[in-house]
Amino acid sequence: MNLKEIAALAGVSPAAVSRFFNDGSLSADKQERIRKVIEETNFSPNRLARDLRKGHVPQVGVIVPKIHSISVSEVLSGINEILSQKHYLTLLGCTDESDEREEEYLSRMEAYRLAGLIVMATSVTPEKEKRYREINMPVVITGQYYPSLDCIFHDDYHAMAMLTERMVRAGRTHFAYIGVSDKDPAVGLNRKLGALDTLKNHDIKTDKVPVRIAEFTMESGYRCMQDILEGGYQPDGVLCATATIAHGAMLALREAGIRVPDKASIAGIGNNEANRISSPALTSVRLYQNECGREAARMLLRRIEEKSEDRLPSRHTMLGYTFVNRNSI
Secondary structure, three states, X not given: OOHHHHHHHHOOOHHHXXXXXXXXXXXXXXXXXXXXXXXXXXXXXXXXXXXXXXXOEEEEXXXXXXXXXXXXXXXXXXXXXXXXXXXXXXXXXXXOOOHHHHHHHHXXXXXXXXXXXXXXXXXXXXXXXXXXXXXXXXXXXXXXXXOOOEEEEEOHHHHHHHHHHHHHHOOOOOEEEEEOOOOOHHHHHHHHHHHHHHHHHOOOOHHHOOEEEOOOOHHHHHHHHHHHHHOOOOOOEEEEOOHHHHHHHHHHHHHOOOOOOOOOEEEEEOOOHHHHHOOOOOEEEEEOHHHHHXXXXXXXXXXXXXXXXXXXXXXXXXXXXXXXXXXXX
């Protein structure tokens, strides 16, 4: 059955049926007659064709670096909460931190004519910034600062600076830092600088501070802490880029007979259930990951609804943080 047949049964013009399906202006009488025919015939319009005539489908692409991550899950939850209110579906792509796979998703999602795209970025390069700008749909970046793109990110520098300040105030003087690669400016570089700059402000020589680069796992945090201890250095303050890394490092301290917080303090950024139930409970900083997702979705929807031919100035939002004081400092 097609629109002409629906129109004949309802006693209206095909144009009236088209306006009905596209939310156009139509009298209440015609709406009711068309609706009755649709119910009696179980007619289902071709939504994809209708959406493509509008220029895009009501779906938003979300590209993430990995799935097995508490922070990624929280961001996704926030995105879905806002998009579902506006009846948008989410198309998820996981890159496993591969640039080649990200490019594949970008190309396919652009070809599918999605309404917009949210990218959870783990790096910042001129090439990526140029690629995101060239995409023929609205794009919002989360987790990193891109000057020319809409983005929402965290105050990683000051979050780590605050943790460091708390440890210094607790009387710690011999520090170690376990971070991630500087290729990730937010988690890798900014958090490391927040720690080291704060130590310098307290006249603690940072050239004596061992710095190790971990993956985003407990096992990697454990290995890095072991490496520091096996090198003959025993810190009394261990700062970790993430809470997950901190849990691994804390296990290595425990196995080496270094009691936390009696002999050493340890803390990391990120707040989850493991922090609360670990022994001792891990002191940390809470970042607003769920709100990051919600705000990214709101930002994207505003771009979609603007329908402007002119490129408006990019919008940047930095989220704050909260210190979560437990028992590890």
